[in-house]
Amino acid sequence: MTPKRKKKLWILGLMLAGVSVTVGLTLFALSSNINLFFTPTQIQAGEAPENRQIRAGGMVVEGSVKRDPDSLRVRFAVTDSNAQVWINYDKILPDLFREGQGIVAVGELNADRELIASEVLAKHDENYMPPEVAEALEAAGKLPSGSQESSEATEATY
Amino acid sequence: MWKWLTTLYHRLASPKWFYQISGLWLPWFAVVSLLFIGAGLIWGLAYAPMDYQQGNSFRIIYVHVPAAFLAQSIYVMMALAGVVLLVWKIKMADVVAQSLAPVGASMTFIALVTGAIWGVPTWGTWWMWDARLTSMLILFFLYLGVIALREALKPQDTAAKACALMAIVGVINIPIIKYSVDWWYTLHQPATFTLTEKPAMPASMWVPLLLMVIGFYAFLGWSLLLRARAEVLRREHKSGWVKDLLQRK
Numbered sequence: 457m458t459p460k461r462k463k464k465l466w467i468l469g470l471m472l473a474g475v476s477v478t479v480g481l482t483l484f485a486l487s488s489n490i491n492l493f494f495t496p497t498q499i500q501a502g503e504a505p506e507n508r509q510i511r512a513g514g515m516v517v518e519g520s521v522k523r524d525p526d527s528l529r530v531r532f533a534v535t536d537s538n539a540q541v542w543i544n545y546d547k548i549l550p551d552l553f554r555e556g557q558g559i560v561a562v563g564e565l566n567a568d569r570e571l572i573a574s575e576v577l578a579k580h581d582e583n584y585m586p587p588e589v590a591e592a593l594e595a596a597g598k599l600p601s602g603s604q605e606s607s608e609a610t611e612a613t614y
Numbered sequence: 615m616w617k618w619l620t621t622l623y624h625r626l627a628s629p630k631w632f633y634q635i636s637g638l639w640l641p642w643f644a645v646v647s648l649l650f651i652g653a654g655l656i657w658g659l660a661y662a663p664m665d666y667q668q669g670n671s672f673r674i675i676y677v678h679v680p681a682a683f684l685a686q687s688i689y690v691m692m693a694l695a696g697v698v699l700l701v702w703k704i705k706m707a708d709v710v711a712q713s714l715a716p717v718g719a720s721m722t723f724i725a726l727v728t729g730a731i732w733g734v735p736t737w738g739t740w741w742m743w744d745a746r747l748t749s750m751l752i753l754f755f756l757y758l759g760v761i762a763l764r765e766a767l768k769p770q771d772t773a774a775k776a777c778a779l780m781a782i783v784g785v786i787n788i789p790i791i792k793y794s795v796d797w798w799y800t801l802h803q804p805a806t807f808t809l810t811e812k813p814a815m816p817a818s819m820w821v822p823l824l825l826m827v828i829g830f831y832a833f834l835g836w837s838l839l840l841r842a843r844a845e846v847l848r849r850e851h852k853s854g855w856v857k858d859l860l861q862r863k
Contacts, residue, residue, distance in 0.1 A: 464701045468782060476786050483790070491799045492744040513799060550738035552667060560742075560801055577738045582806040584672060584815035586663030 493560050499569060500539040506565045512541055513560040513579070521555055534559060545573040552578035627704045629846045630855045636839045643836035650829030657822035665819075671735045674728050676823055679807075680830035682725040685753060686788055688718035688834065692760070693785040696778030708774040709849070711781060712764060713841035717834060719757035726750060737801055745794035746802035749787060756784040770849075 457465075483490065493513035494504040504510050514534030521532040529546045532555075543561045553559060558579035563571045585593075625631045658676035665672035692714045698707035729747070730740040741747065760777050767773035795804045806814045813820045850856045 461701050465697070468697060468700060472782060472786070475783050479786050479790075487798065490745050492742065492801055493799050495799070550736070552736055552738075575739070577742070577801060578736060579801055580667060580736050580803055582803045582814050584665045584668075584675075584806065584819055586816065586818065587666040588663075589816060590666035 495536045496534060496539040496541040497536055499541050499565065499571075504565060506567070506569075509562065509564055509574075510571075511560055511562050512543065512571050513558065514541065516553070516555050516557050516559055518555045534561070542568075542570040543573050543576070544570060545576050547574075547576075549576055550578040552580055627706050629706060629709075629850050630853075632706060633843055633846050633855075636843055640836065640839050640843075643832050643839060647829050647832035647836050650825045650832060652829075654822045654825030654829055658826060662819050662822050663816075668736055671732065674732045676826050678725060678728040678732060679823060680826045681721045681728065682750070683827060684830050684834055685718060685722040685725050685750070686791060688714050688721060689753060689756070689781070690785060690788060692718065693781045696781040699774060699778045700782075705774075705849075706846075708778070709842050709845045710838070711760075711774075711777060713838050713845060715757055715761050715764075715777075716841070717837050719754065719761065721830075722750065722754040722757060726754060739801075742801045744800040744802055745798045746791065746800050749791040749794050752787055753784075753791060756780075756787060760784075 493511035496512070496514050498504060499512060504512070512534065514536045517533040517535050517540060521530065523530045527546065528548065529544070530549065531542060531544050533540045533542050535541075543563070545561070545563075553576065558581065560577045560579060561571055561573040562575040562577070563573035565571055625635075654676060659673050662673070662676075664670050692711050695707040695711040695714070698704050699711065726747075729750075733740045733742075760780050763780055764773045764777050767776055792805075794800060795802050807820075847856055
């Protein structure tokens with residue numbers, strides 16, 4: 457490589473490094489805005505504002521889903537295995553919603569730090585498998601937590 | 615091997631040689647792409663088992679993932695072509711960059727649209743301003759920006775340098791897309807495929823996906839060569855070898 461080309465390559469490299477640092481610092485500074493949701497731990501620690509639309513994310517706690525028998529109202533808790541937050545919702549839940557599933561709920565916190573949700577979205581994980589494999593794994597008790605079928609889980613009413 | 619590669623690199627810098635050799639490569643890329651995409655689609659959509667949670671809607675992965683792979687790797691190729699143009703002043707690199715941009719933009723668009731269609735049944739929404747989706751949208755705008763910049767600037771050399779610079783700076787977005795699902799809380803799940811670990815799906819699911827990915831890359835080679843050949847002819851239309859070529863036909 458000629459010295460001139462080497463110099464040009466250096467200039468390009470330095471320029472890219474400079475812009476990377478700028479973008480990196482900006483993203484780092486904005487990270488609380490980039491995160492899509494608050495975790496239950498953050499909400500319980502009071503980091504999420506009350507009476508303002510926020511998003512809360514976590515795993516639906518096993519056995520926590522309580523449906524109102526006469527309406528669509530449903531109440532469930534989400535956890536990040538550290539703290540938990542109760543979520544109240546009165547619309548149709550997504551197909552993938554089940555106990556143990558990761559979800560993101562959009563809504564406002566009330567005074568009791570419970571989320572009154574206007575929208576519930578289901579997250580899905582990066583694991584894919586055929587139904588027979590999932591059944592076999594479940595029978596062996598090896599299905600990774602957070603992706604368990606809730607078909608036989610009891611759904612208490614409130 | 616290295617010597618062979620450098621010879622190839624220097625030869626490809628010659629438009630005439632590129633035009634001749636690419637004519638020989640073209641049918642191979644076309645055949646591989648049609649075969650693999652055809653086989654992958656039929657296998658993935660009809661024969662691969664459905665997912666235990668998402669059922670049949672997961673099958674859109676067979677288009678979504680290859681398109682998203684290409685969207686990102688085409689941008690990296692475009693940035694590398696930009697480096698070659700700015701440092702080594704090889705004009706062919708600009709032909710390649712120019713030909714890559716619309717293909718990359720289309721792939722990003724396909725990835726965004728299939729992602730939105732997939733999002734409705736699984737997440738319950740077609741769009742969410744999470745880090746992965748937003749950075750992918752930025753990638754789409756970067757492609758559109760590079761395309762628009764080339765149209766806006768004259769003469770051709772100035773436009774080429776500006777596009778190369780924009781492509782190089784924009785490459786920062788690629789690691790952001792890749793790691794967005796690890797750095798921040800997102801609705802999009804983390805990667806199913808990594809180079810270091812076993813894929814988080816059985817072979818009956820990932821083999822057809824692999825066929826699709828190979829098919830998509832071959833399609834990229836095919837469309838890149840077609841576009842680059844047309845662009846070489848346009849740029850070299852005054853040179854002797856193009857005139858000879860036209861007379862022979």
